[in-house]
Amino acid sequence: MKTEQKIWIALAAAGCVGALVAMIAVATSMPTGIPIVAALIICASIIGNLVVLFKHADRLQKIASALSVGSQVRMTAAYPPDSLLKEIGTASQRFMDETNEKVKTLQNENTDISLQLQLTQRRKNSIEAILNSIRDAVMVTDDRDRIILANAAAETLFGFEFDPLQPLVTEEAVSSDELVAAISKCRTSKTAHVRHELTFEKDEQPITYDTVLSCVEDDKGNVLQVVAVLHDITREKEISQMKNDFVSHVSHELKTPLASINAYAEMLVDGEAEDAETVQQFCGVIQGQAQRLSRLIEDILNISRIESGLVKVSKKTHSLALVIRDSVEMITSYAQEKSITVHSPASILYDQVTIDRDMISQVVINLLSNAVKYTPANGEITVRTDLNEIEGQITVMITDTGVGIPAEDVDHVFDKFYRVKANNKYAKGTGLGLNLVKQIVETVHGGSVFVTSTTGEGSTFGFVLPLLKETATQTV
Amino acid sequence: MENRKALVVDDEFHIVQVVAIKLKNNGFDVVTAENGSDGYDLASETLPDIIISDYQMPIMSGVEMIEKLRQNPETAHIPVIMLTARGFAIEDEQKEQLRVSACLSKPFSPREVLATIEDVLKQDAAV
Structure with a gap:
């Protein structure tokens, strides 16, 4: 032990003794000089103790820490104070190191968890964005039949507002009993994957969903x-229904001329035509029906090409009056057979349009041909331009000045395969001519x-075409 | 022996003509109509032994004509063979209800039409 330490310990001990004496003196009413001396001794001892305390504060703190955490320090009289303090210091240091290590580990783990949380949040946002951008309605229900997730399409479909904090009961939120039952059945049967075709009413319209x-x-x-x-x-x-109807119509229209060709050919083979004139007549029917079949197929293909955008269009600037004049000339002989008069329009200036001439000619011829078909003998057809x-x-x-069209049919005459039943007796047709007119005018020419x-x-059948904006003087 | 009478009803002139010629060549007297309404009137008037009718026709369809024929006691018994471009246009139930004897889908063979008519008339005679 160092001298300095001995002095301080001695001072401390003296202080203690002095304090003891002072207390006894006070207690026994000793002369006043003695308490003064005792007080001085007490002050010295207090100062000594304070110095010791300050000098060894760090060690004492370590001892206190070690003791408070139950560190394995043996406080025996056999250990000299230095060794004790050293061991306490080492243990404390080890403890501090370990603690620091643990803190670092915890800090690292905390950082990892924070990153994972951020990642999870991003994934959640991403999934929500994906779900809400899907047009299909997506809905997740839990084992208590509550909606725990729903995208915007599902909200719109069923008219509810999804709140993850207040899950809705499926039966109350979903208007379709069929869907609620299907979800319930899927849960109870534990079927991994089931498909249903469900039809809901939305805005009084039936909507079918592949569920x-x-x-x-x-x-x-x-x-x-x-x-x-x-999925809607x-x-x-x-x-699909339109395709089926189309196939059905085409099949019907193709079978009719085919039936005639087949029947008349068989009659010829069986020698049912008794004379040369009848043979000639049968052959004529076969030829006529074959041409009808050919026209029908051509019309179907033209409409199909226009609808699918595959038709080759060659648009140039033309005078519409000249196109009409040529078409009227083509139809005149047919009209004359029925003694029908066709009045052509007066020629007009600046009627330049950008058109596919062949197509617009076909439009005018189709309309004129229909007019002739459904106008009784000695009638009149007038072509006008405005x-x-x-x-x-x-x-x-x-x-x-023909038979006219019943009011209930007027809105449908441009539909594919639509025939006005009441007028069937006047002329045969494929039900495609007017649809072709519509396709050419509207789809190809924007009219x-x-x-x-x-x-x-x-x-009165007609069509409207846009004029050439910069009126061209060139006429083709 | 008096010729058997057949009524052919179809809005397709060439079909009516070919069936009529086939039947005439095989000993039938034939009358023709181009729609169900005219067909019913002719059937009521001539009381044919058999009717061969199209399914789809203007003014009155083949089915409507048959329904009307079945309601008339004078024509209710007349066997009808139906020609149709749609193979399954008539359901079996409807066919039975209207007492349609046979259905032939277009394109058909005149030989087949004649053979079917003969079969139907035999069955009808047996009943």
Whole structure:
């Protein structure tokens, strides 16, 4: 032990003794000089103790720390104070090192968890963005039949607002009993993947959904959630129905001339034509029906090409009056057979349009041909044009004094394969001619078609084409 | 022996003509109509032994004509063979209800039409 330490310990001990004496003196009412001496001794001892305390404060702190955490320090009299303090210091240091290490580990783990949280949040945002950008309605229900996830399409479809904090009961939120039952059945049957075709009413319109239900199971095979994805197939079904109708119509239209060809050919083979004239007649029927079949196929292909955008269009600047004049000339002989008079339009200036001449010719011929077909003998057909420079368009109208079209049929005459039943007896047709007119005018030339009719008085069929903006002087 | 009478109803002139010629060549008296309404009137008037009718026709369809024929006691018994471009246009149930004896889909063979008519008339005679 160092001398300095001994002195201080001695001072401390003296202080203690002095304090003891002072207390005794006070207690026994000793002369006043003695307490003063005792007080001095007490002050010295206090100062000594304080110095010791300050000098060894760090060690004492370590001892206190070690003791407070139960460090393995043996406090025996056999250990000299230096060794004790050293051991306490080493243990404390080790403890501090270990603690620091643990803190660092915890800090690292905390950083990892924070990163993972951020990553999870990003994934969640990403999944939500994906779900909400899907047009299909997606909905997840839990084992208590509550909606725990729904995208915007599902909200719109069923008219609810999804709140993850207040899950809705499926039965209350979903208006389709069929879907609720399907979800419930999927859960109870634990079927991994089922498909349903469900039809809902939306804005008083039936909408059909291809619905896929999938179960989410835990490790033990218990169904935790059911995921429902609803894909709107209304349009697909409509297209499919239209395709079926089209095939049915085409089949019907093709079979009719084919039936005649087949029957008359068989009659010829069987010698049912008794004379040369009948043979000639049968051959004529076969030829005529074959041509009808050919026209039909050509019309179907033309419409199909226009609809699919595969038609080759060659647009140039033409005078529409000249196109009409040529078409009228082509139809005149047919009209004369029925003693029908065709009045051509007066020529007009600046009727330049950018058109595919062959196609527009076909439009005018189809309309004129129909007018002749459905106009009784000695009737009249008038072709007129109306130029509207303000609107930048030209209108062509073909008016007949024919049988007219019943009011209930007027809106459908441009539909594919539509035939006015009441007028079937006047002429045969494929039901494609007017649809072809519509396709050529509207789809190819950006114009419009129209019809007005009065039964027994006649009809006016027409079309509107946009004029060439910069009126060209060149006429093809 | 008096010729058997057949009524052919179809809005397709060439079909009516070919069936009529086939039947005439094989000993039938034939009357023709181009729609169901005219067909019913002719059937009521001539009381044919058999009717060969198209399915789809203007003014009155083949089915509508048959329904009307079955309601008339004078024409209710007349066997009908239906010609159609749609193979399955008539359901079996409807066919039975209307008592349609046979259906032939277009394109058909005149030989087949004649053979079917003969079969139907034999069955009808047996009943």
